[in-house]
Amino acid sequence: MLWKLSFTGLKSRFKDYVVLFSGLTLASAIFYMFMTIALNPAFLKGSLSIAFVITKLVFALGIVLLGIISLVYITYANSFLLSMRKKDYGVYMMLGARNSKIGKLIFSETLIIGFLASVLGIVIGIFVTQIVSQILVSQLGLQIHKYLGFYLPAIFWTLVFFIVLFLLAAIWNRHKLIKTSVLDLINEDQKPVKLHHNKVWKIIEAIMGIALLAVGYWAMADYGDLKTKSLWIGFFTIVIGSYFTFDSFFTSLVILLRSNKKFKSKKLRSFTLGQLQFRLTDYTKLLSVISLLFALALGAITVGLNFNNLVDSSLKSSYYDVMLYNPTKSDANLKHVSVRNKTTIDYKIKIAQDKKTPIVYVNKQSIANSQLKYQHMSQKKNRTSWSTKTITVKSLKNPDSEASYQLLGLLAPFPTAKLKLVSEQTYQALKSKNIKLELLEVNNFRQNFNNIEKLQNASNKRMVADLDKYGMDFSISFNNFKADQYRLVSSVASGFEFMGFFLGIAFLAMLASTLMFKVLSGAASDKIRYKMLWKIGARMSILKASIRHEIAALFVLPASLGVVDVLFGLQFFKSLLEDPYDKIWIPFTIFFALYLLYYLITVKLYQDIVLKKD
Incomplete structure (x- = not known):
């Protein structure tokens, strides 16, 4: 009998539970996707080396962040749903149900909802993971064969995580319900909201609030001088x-x-403003948290989408696209690369007397003829810019000059190497193998990347084999090669791009549904007020407009402050991203479309409750 009453109660709150269910399903789906990408060993096989190792670390960070927000969301949503059903449980107790039975009931309800949402989320997550992983692999220029989004360890850990969260929530619900008296449960909707009337303190608090926000925004914008202090000050x-x-x-x-008086006398503005005043007093903590989560969610999507600009910045850091050591006719991938310009230079390598330091000998005339280029980095107001410079014999006179460092990076990627300029006669007299270097500039690096990487890797292997052949055992750094830089940066950028987008969507769904729960939790107590207005002659259209305006204010206020937080917070990323505001309209449009959808659903559910005729 008790279970029948429970299912009847759940049915009466079906729409509220659907909102909770959808948020939990989305969270578990994204959590499963992050777990799959972070744990699946298929991403470490074949051609997937450093690229997915970094991407996996990025998604591991996403798992931690998503876990934290899921905990906050389940706590809020669970407390709101419990408050809405307290009256039902109080009635059950008045009808003779024992506390232990009610405790088992609420415990079972909470666990069942959590388990079903997690299972459905995992099913959706399998399909989403399949699509996202293929897009991610495509962006990184990698190849995976016979990869499936189904991964058993990820399923296990997703279930464990969410079931543990709901187990804790169920224990808390049972404890809170048993400790609450029947009278308090029955009168849950009739508790008054305490208003604070100290006007002087309110004025001081308002000034302090604006001043503290201004200091936080200044700290974010002045990251160049404050460094990491700006994060703590801003937070x-x-x-x-x-x-x-x-x-x-x-x-x-x-x-x-x-x-x-002129403003409030029109229609039901006085009533709406009164309702809103009570709401703001009761919702202060919640609205503060939602504005911060809104800023984090919108910022995650905005920054994530702009991380792709890091790839463009990395391409600007190297002048030459490919460096071929002793090129041969066997470089089959060369015919698939659209070469715009080719520069050739010869040099020789000998080992110093310490038998550790490689010395790179270059003909002065060869330097003058080849006109080698490199990219010079400069920073102004914490923003990086690149300019092209030419390597000359004069610029190489100082062995510690930037030109010397850049030339060594091109000719010999050995950290301990030293450069020595010699005349044509001295160069020809050196008893060492002549090395030929071809520096290529291609027409479209991104489109040609796969062939460029194969070409560069083949050249690198040939160089290592030649060094081993002549007994030159040097440590080699491949960081100067454009293909390796592109691979490294694109893996980080793509990982953050996907993580930011999906984290932002998950944050939005949770914060919007949390606000929805809070608004709907007070709908039962508001019903009598709207019923009285209707009885004294207020038209239904005016009542609906009042509800729309009141709920709109509750949605707009935290969103507005969150947007301001994002606009100033993006200043912090100017040192990392070339233009953090680039294409900002895309995440804002996505965000506000979804946020508007949640607002419309809340209005509809609220109207159905308070305007329902008995």
């Missing part, structure tokens, strides 16, 4: 400033509008 000032802003500044604005 504490923006968090505290957001709380003060919602607790006083926005409330003061509502009070100010209520004091304007």
Whole structure:
């Protein structure tokens, strides 16, 4: 009998549980996808070396962040749903149900909902992982054969994580319910909201809130001077400033509008503003958290999408696209690369008397004829720019000059190598094998990348084989090769791009549904107020408009502050991204479309509750 009553109660709250269910399903689906990419050994086989090792680390970071936000979301959503059903449980107790039975009931309900949401999320996550991993592999220029999004360890850990969270929630629900008296459960909807009337403190708090936010925004923008201190300053000032802003500044604005007789006298504005004043007082902590999560979610998508610009920046750091050591006719991939320009230079390598240091000998005339180029990096106001410079004999006179360092990077990628310029006669007299280097500039690096990488790898293997053949056992650094730089940066950029996008979507779904739960949890107590307005003659269209305006304010206020946080917070990434505001309209459009959808759903559910005729 008790289970029948429980299912009847769940059915009456079906729409609310669907919202919770959808948020949990999305969270578990994304969590499973991150786990699969971070744990699956298929990404370490074949041609997948350093690229996916870095990408896996990025997604591991995403797992931690998603786990934290999931914990916050389940805590909020669980407490709201429990508060909405307290009256039902109180009625069951009045009908004779024992506390232990009610405890088992709420415990079982919580675990069943969590388990079903996790299983459905994993099923969806398998299909999403299949699609996302293929796109990610394609972006990285890699190849995977017979890869499936189904990965048993990821399923296991996803189930374990979410079931543990819901187990803790179920234990807390049972404890809280048993410790609450029947009278408190029945009168849950009738608890008054305490309003604070200290006007002087509210004014001080409002000024402090705006001032703290200003300090936080300044710290983010002045990262160049403050360095890591800007993060700590920004974190504490923006968090505290957001709380003060919602607790006083926005409330003061509502009070100010209520004091304007001309404004409040139209339609139901006075009632709507009164409702909003109570909401802001009751929702201060929640709205502060939502504004911060909104900023994190929108910032994650914006920064994630702009990480792709790092790839363009990495391409600018190297002038030559391919460096071929002793090129041969067997370089089959060369015919697939569209070469725009080719520069050739000869040099010789000998071992110094210490038998450890390689000395690179270059003909002065060869340097003058080849006109070798390199990219010079400069920074202005923490922004990186690149300019092309020519290597000359004069610039190489100083062995510690930038030109000498760049030339050594081109000719001999040995960290301990030293450069020595000699005349034509001295060069010809050297008893060492002549090495020919071809420096290629291609027409489209990205389109030709796969062939360029194969060509560069073949050249690198040939160089290593030649060194071994002549007994030159040097440590070799391949960081100067453009293909390796591109591979490294693109793996990081692609990982952060996908992680930022999906984390942002998960954050948005959770924060919007959390706000939705909070609004709907007070709908039952608001029903009598709207019923009274309807009885005294208020038209249904005006009542619906009042609800739309009230809920719109609750959605817009945290979103507005979150947007301001993002716009100033992006200043922090100027030292990392060339233009963190590039194509900002894309994430903003995606975000506001989804946020609007949650707002419309909330309005519809709220209207169905408070305007439902008995």
